[in-house]
Amino acid sequence: MFEVLFEQTADGQRYIDWLLSGLGWTLALAFFGWWIAFAIGVVVGIGRTVQNRLVAALARLYVEIFRNIPVLVQMFLWYFVLPEILPGSLGNAIKQIPPPWGSFVPALLCLSLYTAARIAEQVRAGIEALPKGQAEAANALGLGGYLTYRYVIVPQALRLIVPSLTSEVMGIYKNTSVALTIGLMELTAQARQISEATFQTFTAFGAATLIYLALALIAYQSMMLIDKALHIPGSAPVKDIAGPEQPDDVQLPATMEVVK
Amino acid sequence: MLQESAGRPAPPSSIVVVEHLVKRFGRFAALNDVNLEVARGEKIVICGPSGSGKSTLIRCINHIEKHDGGRIVIDGIELTDRMADINSVRCEVGMVFQSFNLFPHLSVVENCMLAPIKVRGLSRLDAHDRAIGLLRKVRIHDQANKYPAQLSGGQQQRVAIARALCMQPKIMLFDEPTSALDPEMVKEVLETMVELAQEGMTMVCVTHEMGFAREVADRVIFMDGGSIVEEGDPDTFFRAPRTERAKSFLSQIIH
Numbered sequence: 001m002f003e004v005l006f007e008q009t010a011d012g013q014r015y016i017d018w019l020l021s022g023l024g025w026t027l028a029l030a031f032f033g034w035w036i037a038f039a040i041g042v043v044v045g046i047g048r049t050v051q052n053r054l055v056a057a058l059a060r061l062y063v064e065i066f067r068n069i070p071v072l073v074q075m076f077l078w079y080f081v082l083p084e085i086l087p088g089s090l091g092n093a094i095k096q097i098p099p100p101w102g103s104f105v106p107a108l109l110c111l112s113l114y115t116a117a118r119i120a121e122q123v124r125a126g127i128e129a130l131p132k133g134q135a136e137a138a139n140a141l142g143l144g145g146y147l148t149y150r151y152v153i154v155p156q157a158l159r160l161i162v163p164s165l166t167s168e169v170m171g172i173y174k175n176t177s178v179a180l181t182i183g184l185m186e187l188t189a190q191a192r193q194i195s196e197a198t199f200q201t202f203t204a205f206g207a208a209t210l211i212y213l214a215l216a217l218i219a220y221q222s223m224m225l226i227d228k229a230l231h232i233p234g235s236a237p238v239k240d241i242a243g244p245e246q247p248d249d250v251q252l253p254a255t256m257e258v259v260k
Numbered sequence: 261m262l263q264e265s266a267g268r269p270a271p272p273s274s275i276v277v278v279e280h281l282v283k284r285f286g287r288f289a290a291l292n293d294v295n296l297e298v299a300r301g302e303k304i305v306i307c308g309p310s311g312s313g314k315s316t317l318i319r320c321i322n323h324i325e326k327h328d329g330g331r332i333v334i335d336g337i338e339l340t341d342r343m344a345d346i347n348s349v350r351c352e353v354g355m356v357f358q359s360f361n362l363f364p365h366l367s368v369v370e371n372c373m374l375a376p377i378k379v380r381g382l383s384r385l386d387a388h389d390r391a392i393g394l395l396r397k398v399r400i401h402d403q404a405n406k407y408p409a410q411l412s413g414g415q416q417q418r419v420a421i422a423r424a425l426c427m428q429p430k431i432m433l434f435d436e437p438t439s440a441l442d443p444e445m446v447k448e449v450l451e452t453m454v455e456l457a458q459e460g461m462t463m464v465c466v467t468h469e470m471g472f473a474r475e476v477a478d479r480v481i482f483m484d485g486g487s488i489v490e491e492g493d494p495d496t497f498f499r500a501p502r503t504e505r506a507k508s509f510l511s512q513i514i515h
Contacts, residue, residue, distance in 0.1 A: 136324050137361035137420075141375035141427060142351040144343065151374055155365050232365050234409030 002207060004200045015194045015204075022190030023211060025100065029186060030173035033108055037115035037172060042158075044116060045123025046149055059120065066117035071178050074114055078106035079182040100184060107179035115172045122164045126157030159230050166223040170216055187211060275300050275335050275431055275462055276321060282329030283316055283486075290316045292486040293330070298431070303463045305473040305494070308483035309509055314466045317483070318433045321464070322353040335430060351379060354424030358436040360416040362408035368419050369395065369404040372426045380427065387426070394422040398452050414445030418452050425456075432456065434465040468513055470498060482506045 005016040047059030066074070083091040097105070130153060138148040180189035191208035195201045276298035283291040291313045298304055306314045319325040320332060323339050323346045332339040334349045363371050372391035376382040382390070395401040398418040400411075408416055417437055424432060434453065438446045450472050457463055457476040467473065473480055473494050480497040482490040482505075490497065490506045501507045 131359070131361070133357055133359050133361035134363065137355075137357060137363070138375075140322055140324060140350060140353075140355040140357075141423070142347050142379040143375055144347055147378050151378065152363055156363075159365065232409065233407040234411075235364060235407075 001203055004198050004203050005194075005207060007198075009197065015198065018190045018194055019187070019207060019211070022185055022187035022208075025104070025179075025184060025186040026173065026176045026188075027215075029104065029107055029111065029176045029179060029184070033111040033115065033172050033176070034169060036108070036112035037119055037168075040112065040116035041119025042123055042154065044120035045127065046154065048120060048124040049127045050145070063117045063120050066113050067121070069114075071110065071114055071175050072181065074110045075107065075178050075182055078110045079103065082106070103179065103182045103184040106182060107176070107184050111172055111175055111179075114175070115168060118171070119165065119168055122161045122168065123154075123157060125164075126161040127153055129160055130156055159232065162223060162227045162230065166220060169219045169223060173215055173219065174212070273299055276464070277333040278317075278321070278330070279332075280330035281317070281320060281327055281332065283313070283320055283325060284328050289486050291320070291327070294486070294488055296481070296488065298462060298464060300430075301460050301462055302478050303457050303476050304465070304479050304481060305477040306464065306466045306481045306483060307468055307473070307509075308489075312483040313486040314483045315435050316486075318355075318435055318464055318466055321433060322350050322355055324355070347379075351427055352430045354427060354429035354432045356417070356420050356424055356432065356434045356437045358439050360408070360413070360420045360440070362416055362420055362423070364408050367405050367407055368400070368411070371408070371419060372423045375423075376426050391422070391426055394425045395419070397425075397455075398422045412445060413441045414448045417441065417445075417449045421449075421452055421456070431462040431464065434463065434467065436466050436468075438467065438469060470514065474498065482509070484509070 005019065006014050009015055009018065044059045044062050047055050048063070050056055069077075083094040085091075086094065095102075134152055134156065135148055138152040143152065176186055177188040179186050180192070183189075185193070187208055191204045195204035198204065274297040276296065278294060278296040281291050281294040281296075282289065294313070294317060296317070306317065308314050316325055320327045321334065323332075327339075335352055337345050337349050339346060339349060362368075363374070366374065369388065369391050372395065373384070373387040376387040376390060377384060392401055392404060395404055398421055400415055400418050400422070403411060403415060403419075408419065411419065421432075421437075437453070438449050441449065446469070450469060453463070453465070453472065454476055463476075465472070465477075477494045479491060480494045481488055482497065482501070482503075484505050490501060490503045492502075497506070498510065501510055
């Protein structure tokens with residue numbers, strides 16, 4: 001049923017090459033987006049728990065803004081709205097960034113900042129789940145605020161949240177499909193293009209679906225391995241980390257036109 | 261302040277000076293005008309019913325709890341809001357908690373090495389040597405590479421003592437160190453504490469272990485309702501307490 005993927009396209013490639021190119025963009029977006037999100041998320045999550053009220057309030061503001069606006073809207077804000085509100089020349093310069101970077105960079109910003117807000121909440125929950133005695137013991141040994149977070153609190157909190165971070169890894173790579181709305185030719189966009197060129201809708205999206213599923217499995221297994229590797233000897237054994245799925249708050253309107 | 265201009269003041273004979281200490285939790289006064297001096301090398305046992313403020317008192321001494329009134333001076337440094345002072349005091353004051361509070365993600369020896377490396381600036385090698393030496397002293401060096409969760413409660417508490425000693429503190433605070441232990445593990449921890457006392461360490465212990473108090477304490481302090489109600493040498497205190505409250509407390513804990 002997937003024979004059509006190996007047929008020649010009008011530009012001399014095969015359809016599977018389109019799919020693989022889309023997969024490449026999906027992976028690049030998810031990979032770089034994840035590490036940016038992780039870095040920001042840890043910092044903001046720590047910010048939510050510090051005693052300095054201003055820092056805590058700013059961290060909270062960040063989380064509330066980026067977590068509560070739908071990904072699709074954020075995507076449009078970065079792509080369509082940001083160049084309009086920037087000073088004329090800068091805005092124009094951004095609009096003239098050639099594809100695919102013109103849509104990759106806003107998509108990367110959007111997904112990493114959105115995912116960072118979600119990770120920040122997990123990090124905060126992980127930190128708050130630790131017994132108070134841990135910070136007290138560290139302080140009693142003369143470790144100041146930074147050293148206490150760096151060597152005592154954060155290493156434990158991150159171990160605690162590996163299972164819920166698994167959902168975030170899966171979340172960010174699935175959300176990459178939203179980038180097709182701002183013209184990034186990632187996996188879903190390529191599947192759609194193949195479907196339009198060949199009228200083999202089932203084959204095109206079936207192949208994309210299988211790839212997404214395989215990616216999910218790989219992400220899940222990798223996180224299981226990480227969880228095992230970070231496991232503290234003598235503590236409770238590693239459990240199956242199939243966390244509850246994040247509610248999918250990205251819904252494409254049925255009539256959404258794909259920007260090409 | 262004035263003293264400092266005339267050079268560093270000579271270390272006072274009292275390593276801990278607590279004057280008119282007040283600590284409130286909301287409207288509840290946990291400590292009410294507490295005065296306490298601890299001489300170098302002195303061993304003090306604090307006892308009293310639960311909620312009497314004894315834990316709060318020793319937690320104020322290393323600023324784990326922030327006091328609301330009065331003064332605390334540790335080895336010549338007054339505890340104020342200055343973080344630099346607080347951290348330098350904490351380096352000199354070791355603390356052992358009721359719930360051990362070992363760092364579960366670090367091995368036993370790493371627990372002991374963390375603060376000496378990061379706070380005292382020791383090299384890994386020196387910190388390791390010191391840690392193994394002190395773990396040997398508490399007779400647990402053969403478990404150095406295990407993790408806290410792999411040890412019994414008594415072993416964990418002995419590691420916690422070694423971890424505090426690795427900072428080479430001038431004074432050790434014990435906050436009910438044996439209360440969370442199974443009865444058969446209490447002895448091994450108390451033995452370690454007795455040895456430490458015999459070596460001349462200044463110790464302030466919140467504990468109800470009367471045998472320990474009789475053996476090592478120079479002074480027993482009885483607290484109730486956020487105040488020091490009675491103090492004296494252990495023999496007199498346990499045999500003939502002066503106050504009614506101390507009498508009724510002792511009658512309840514000595515079966």
